[in-house]
Amino acid sequence: MYSTSDLRKGLKIEIDGQPYVITDFQFVKPGKGQALYRCKMKNILTGTGLERTYRSTEKVGKPDLMQKDMSYSYPDGDHFVFMDDTTFEQVTVDVDVIGDLKYFLIEEMPCKVLFFNDTPIDVELPVFVEKTITETEPGARGDTATNVMKPAKIDNGFEIQVPLFINEGDLVRIDTRTGEYTDRVNKG
Amino acid sequence: MNLRDKKQTLQLRARVMAVVRAFFVARDYVEVETPLRVKTPAMEDHIHAEVSGDHWLRTSPELHMKRMVCAGFEKIFQIGPCFRQGERGHLHLPEYTMLEWYWTGGTSEGLIWETRDLLHAVAGAVGGGPFTGVDFYAEPTIYTVQELFVSLAGWDPLVEFDADRFDLDLVEKVEPVLAKEQGPVVIKDFPGERSALARMRPEHPQAADRWELYLGGVEVANAYTELTDAVEQRKRFEACGKNRRERGQEVYPLDEAFLLALEAGMPDCAGIALGMDRLLMLITGAEHLSEVVAFSEG
Numbered sequence: 411m412y413s414t415s416d417l418r419k420g421l422k423i424e425i426d427g428q429p430y431v432i433t434d435f436q437f438v439k440p441g442k443g444q445a446l447y448r449c450k451m452k453n454i455l456t457g458t459g460l461e462r463t464y465r466s467t468e469k470v471g472k473p474d475l476m477q478k479d480m481s482y483s484y485p486d487g488d489h490f491v492f493m494d495d496t497t498f499e500q501v502t503v504d505v506d507v508i509g510d511l512k513y514f515l516i517e518e519m520p521c522k523v524l525f526f527n528d529t530p531i532d533v534e535l536p537v538f539v540e541k542t543i544t545e546t547e548p549g550a551r552g553d554t555a556t557n558v559m560k561p562a563k564i565d566n567g568f569e570i571q572v573p574l575f576i577n578e579g580d581l582v583r584i585d586t587r588t589g590e591y592t593d594r595v596n597k598g
Numbered sequence: 599m600n601l602r603d604k605k606q607t608l609q610l611r612a613r614v615m616a617v618v619r620a621f622f623v624a625r626d627y628v629e630v631e632t633p634l635r636v637k638t639p640a641m642e643d644h645i646h647a648e649v650s651g652d653h654w655l656r657t658s659p660e661l662h663m664k665r666m667v668c669a670g671f672e673k674i675f676q677i678g679p680c681f682r683q684g685e686r687g688h689l690h691l692p693e694y695t696m697l698e699w700y701w702t703g704g705t706s707e708g709l710i711w712e713t714r715d716l717l718h719a720v721a722g723a724v725g726g727g728p729f730t731g732v733d734f735y736a737e738p739t740i741y742t743v744q745e746l747f748v749s750l751a752g753w754d755p756l757v758e759f760d761a762d763r764f765d766l767d768l769v770e771k772v773e774p775v776l777a778k779e780q781g782p783v784v785i786k787d788f789p790g791e792r793s794a795l796a797r798m799r800p801e802h803p804q805a806a807d808r809w810e811l812y813l814g815g816v817e818v819a820n821a822y823t824e825l826t827d828a829v830e831q832r833k834r835f836e837a838c839g840k841n842r843r844e845r846g847q848e849v850y851p852l853d854e855a856f857l858l859a860l861e862a863g864m865p866d867c868a869g870i871a872l873g874m875d876r877l878l879m880l881i882t883g884a885e886h887l888s889e890v891v892a893f894s895e896g
Contacts, residue, residue, distance in 0.1 A: 436687060436688065437685075437686060437687030437688075437690060438687060438689070438769050439644070439685060439687075439690060440769060440817060441810065441817055441820050442642065442643070442645075442788075442792045442793070442794075442820070443644055443761075443764065443765035443768065443792065444643075444644045444762070444765050445644070445685070446765060446769055448769075463766060463769065463770060467845075
């Protein structure tokens with residue numbers, strides 16, 4: 411169990427059997443009263459928000475969370491298979507847990523899989539992934555300095571906004587956390 | 599925020615300090631300095647003192663200032679650091695600056711109007727305001743703890759006091775509503791359980807003659823008619839010590855020098871403590887106390 415002195419933003423806790431992450435944390439204390447710890451948290455599984463205020467004598471549950479380094483292996487219908495490089499143990503992650511990150515998966519990509527009570531609940535990809543632009547309108551010749559963007563697609567159909575000078579066949583770097591174009595790696 | 603970024607704020611802070619001093623001098627208050635390093639801190643339920651060798655750092659100048667009142671110093675004020683263990687947050691730093699003043703012959707009610715006048719003086723020196731949405735010139739709205747808890751939390755802490763529920767409801771149900779008020783708010787007649795050094799109201803034995811000032815939903819000052827009964831004060835310190843022992847908290851030796859002064863006789867007086875840093879936070883719109891002090895590393 412955590413004591414209130416352990417609480418901080420980003421800490422993962424367990425309430426009523428559900429894993430939560432603390433999104434906001436505040437110490438408050440009335441002048442003649444006891445110290446109180448106000449937490450805003452988000453359910454890691456459902457995304458629902460919750461607010462709780464703890465007194466300094468209270469304890470907070472520690473969730474059974476474990477993060478494993480795994481590599482992405484292959485897709486399997488509605489699931490994605492990851493493998494533990496040391497044990498060769500395979501784990502299937504549901505498409506709902508992966509979400510839009512499925513567009514950035516590359517075979518053997520090193521990922522971090524978060525387990526709650528042995529169930530995979532979250533996957534963290536490397537921050538950047540390189541993907542080839544397969545579809546986009548040609549940009550204006552010599553137009554390398556404007557901020558205007560145009561739509562483009564990568565191999566799996568994921569749509570991304572790119573600068574006008576990007577052409578089909580160009581290899582670009584994408585930030586997996588935001589799904590946004592970062593820069594061009596090389597021309598196609 | 600680095601030191602350079604704080605220059606304007608700290609210059610404003612210095613101006614406010616000068617205005618506050620002038621306010622009290624004009625009203626015949628004498629500025630005093632009492633020890634920061636005390637033989638024993640005032641024993642209160644939820645305030646923990648920092649150790650300093652075989653002494654402690656003061657959590658407030660109250661006991662020494664009251665000894666001065668007992669010795670015939672009728673109107674005194676002090677601005678200086680106070681230290682509290684384990685208090686760190688957007689409104690708390692382990693070391694902060696308190697303004698505290700004592701008015702012999704004054705009443706807690708009289709202090710409401712004097713504090714109002716102080717807010718006017720401060721506002722006048724720094725552009726008038728409003729500050730973080732609070733109009734320092736507005737007449738304070740006065741509520742009792744009882745009416746606020748009955749209407750906002752659904753129970754009466756004077757009928758049966760529940761300490762945990764009181765603290766939680768104050769923070770969760772009462773303070774957010776007070777934050778919407780556009781002028782100073784005074785909440786008065788606190789339960790005796792939360793007023794260890796205050797005199798009880800004669801007509802209402804569960805309530806102490808104690809009020810707190812809220813500006814923008816933030817607790818800024820605490821005032822009361824002082825308890826002058828030495829026997830009662832000793833009893834309260836001992837009860838508090840018992841509570842602390844049961845909670846596994848450090849129990850401080852009783853301040854016998856203070857109790858001796860009370861036994862010799864303290865004139866009727868009222869006193870008040872005001873958090874200068876919090877007042878400055880409101881004036882500058884700061885979101886964290888560390889923004890209005892030069893250094894907050896400790």
